[in-house]
Amino acid sequence: MSGKPKLVTCGLPYTNGLCHIGHLRTYVPADCYVRYLRRAGEDVLFVCGSDNHGTPIVVSAEGAGTTPRAFSEKYHTHFKETFEKMGVIFDHFGMTDDPTNHARTQSIVKRLIDRGYVYAEVINQSYCTTCKRSLPDRYVEGTCPHCGKHARGDECDQGCGRHLEPGEILEPTCTVCQTKAETRQQEHYFFKLSTFKEYLLDYLKDLNGTINAKNYAIGWIENELHDWCITRTMDWGVRFPGNEDLVVYVWVDAPIGYISFTEEWANAHGDDWRRFWCGDGEVTHFIGSDIIYHHCIFWPALLHAAGYGTPDAVVASGMLKVEDQKFSKSRGYVVWANEDYLDVNLPADYLRYYLLSYTSHTKELNFSWKAYQERVNNELVNTLGNFMYRSIYFAEEKLGGIPATPPKEEIFDEIRRTRDLVDPAFRAFEFKSGVDAIMGLATFGNNYIQKNAPWKLLKTDKAAAEGVIADCLQIVKALALFLEPVMPEKASLCWKMLGYETPLASHHLDEADTPLEGVTLRKAAPLFEKIDDEQYAVLEATFTRRVDEAKKKQERHEVKKEMLTIDEFGKMELCVGRVLEAEAIKGSKKLLRITVDIGSEKRQVVSGIAPYYKPEELEGTLVVMVTNLEPATIFGVESRGMILAAGDEAALLIPNREVEPGTRIR
Known part of the structure; x- marks a missing residue:
């Protein structure tokens, strides 16, 4: 026993969907840890709450014909009740949209401003002329400026995995109406994260928890550490102090929820929240591995800058598979906590045992x-x-x-x-x-x-x-x-x-x-019942049916997506070109700047084929190129066309005999 008060938290569930086994991979171990410490005589507080802000909730609420607050309350209740059914019992379970968190977030942001850690800067922001609004985060998608892959507005989720700041994404498109977005300038506020590189490297040396969290964060910091935009153009969220047109970025107010929920508990129990966050308390965060970056880099830097205590441990769970397949709700590889488990009267303790005993907490768990x-x-x-x-x-x-x-x-x-x-x-x-x-x-x-x-x-x-x-x-x-x-x-x-x-x-x-005495035995009854083959068959059939339905839905989508009229296909201008020169783009490992002769003119194209071709190998090569795409700026270089390639290793499409540059593909 350390004798210090301990605070344990879990990554906040986002109020934009139902609880599934992926959530429980984090919450059950955290509950187990808290229960064990209490059985060992430790003073432990266990808090959590729902994460209510951000663009996905706004989009979902609009689709459901309700307000973001009402939408959040629905799923807040769902998670709270589901956790309780699973035996995950928090001392307090709050909401980031409640007044305490609004006040605490604004207080911390004001302190950051007063200490000189926040500055204003005019940046490019995507704007949808159809929806008539700015497009923060997941309202927008386009091309990653770092690797050229399709990406969300806040993260390159299908490529290099980098966090993207507002205005960084290329070829932005509105996710609501699919309109090509305009770029407009707007003032936003940045946290001076780059100044904390040495502090964070030193902090991480002593961080307890799981090694995967520490190593991942160190790798990111040693590679690069940029200042962090902490505002968004939205109506839903915590208002930024001094600028009512902006709200605080959700990844600022969400972790501050840990402090706010502690504060709400303390107010209800006549205690002082500062003994956990500003004293000698020990703070342990249980999180999923997808949010290590936020908890081991953004969060401790922000706390340190504001004069608060920093987390003592970050515990990151390993990835999840379902039936040997990567966890995926869209592909049907998911087990829903209620529909698939609790609602069919399977004991919560059976699943708790499986999650805790299957493998090491940091390794991949297969359900x-x-x-x-x-x-x-x-x-x-x-x-x-x-x-x-x-x-x-x-x-x-x-x-x-x-x-x-x-x-x-x-x-x-x-x-x-x-x-x-x-x-x-x-x-x-x-x-x-x-x-x-x-x-x-x-x-x-x-x-x-x-x-x-x-x-x-x-x-x-x-x-x-x-x-x-x-x-x-x-x-x-x-x-x-x-x-x-x-x-x-x-x-x-x-x-x-x-x-x-x-x-x-x-x-x-x-x-x-200690000897068993002073008690009178009660009538014994079996504690556990077998899962018979008939029950197993029903469970397996439900899962298989969901996967099959997801596959059929995907196939229908792909067929619909692939069907083009001859007139639609005719709008695409394809021609043969000859590569005149090629060179690497400074700062990018994947992109090449290529000059192509297409007969009537010479075109500059940016192509993500650097991992597979040396620039000198391409010179003189005939390629097939789309010539009537709108110009795009990729990694700061204008691209006026697309060179076609096939497969994961970018095999170039080339004519099987010599053809004059500019020859149309028919």
Whole structure:
């Protein structure tokens, strides 16, 4: 124990969709960690809340014919209720659109301005003439200026993965109406993130948590660190202090929600939120690996600049697969927390066990219904549940209660050995290792009762049978205490069968090796039920049907997308050109500046084929080119056409014999 107050948070669920297993990959381990620390006597506060701002919610609310606030409240309630059903219990679950967060965000931003860490700059902003509004973030899509791939307005999600600032995206298009956007100038505000490079590198050296979070952040900082635009042109969000036409960027006010939710809890409980954020408290963030950049770079720099304490640990979960396929809602590779799981009366504890025990927290987790069935049946039912039920049943039914015989010292040694494995594992966020150690104790108990066969001893040596059962009941007590963070509902049921009147959550882990006494056993009942083949078949069929429907939808979309009239195709001007010269574009690893002779003129084209061709190899080559595209500026260079290539390695389309430059493709 450190003696310091501990604050644990989870990345805020975005109120723009339903809860799925990908969310639970983060929230269940966080809840397990908090429960364990509390069983170990630590002072822990567990807060979270919903992330309510940003363009996707505005777009979704408009589509649903409601307001962003009402839309957010709907999904806020959905997440809160789903988490509670999964046994993920926060001390406070707030909303970033509530007054406390608006006030706290404006207070911190004002402090940043006063300290000279924020400056104004006029930048280019995409504007839709049809929708008649500026296009921040995901209202706009186009071409990444760094790698040339199709990208969202805030991130190159299909290419290099870089964060994109407002105005950076090339060939911008409105995502709502598909109109080609105009570029207009507007004043925005920037946080001087670039000045914190050395501070962040030093900070990350001592950051606790998972190594994937630390290494990822260090890699980004060493590569580049640009100033960060912290305003957006929207009506929905926290108003920027001093400029009512702008709101604070969602990735500023969302993490500030961690402070605001702490503040709301403290106000309700007569406590001081500053002891966590401005004192010697320890802050641990549990997040998904897709938001490491924000939590290990933006967030600590912002807190440090504003004079607040910084996080002590960032715990990032590994990626998720579903049935050996990359998690994808659009392709059907998803398991919805309610529709697919809770609503069909599957126990929350079964899924909690699967998520915590399948693999290391930082490694890729693969969910499959077959593996789920096997783990429940073999590990929970046959090993853990079998041992607990047999031990309590035999004591209550055959011996009339807890034997007076004290457990053997070797049993206490085995319990202490397990505790010594579980404690460092859970504290180091190695939940699988901790669960494995607990299940190792269950296997020990199962083998012990089987080997000593008290049902046989009872016929010849009742005292010996009582000794065996006393040993087993002590192991059951320890298992209930150790398992509460993993499977709180099942562990509590076992605790009640042992005869305890006080809640399991109020007991300390140190009681695992204190004798079981002063309680009266209750009637034993099986704690776990098998997932039979018929139930598995239904679960698998539901999943398969969703994937099939997603495939059919995609196929219909592709067919519709591919169908062109001859007149539409005729609008495209294709001709043969000859490459006259080619050279790399400074600062880009993928782009080449190419001059092409198309007969009537020479054209400059920017092409993302640098990884596959040396510039000198291209000179003199015949290529096929689209010549009637609107000019575009890519990486600061004007491009007037497109050279056609096929496949992931950009195989150039070329005539099979010599053709004059400018010859049309018919």
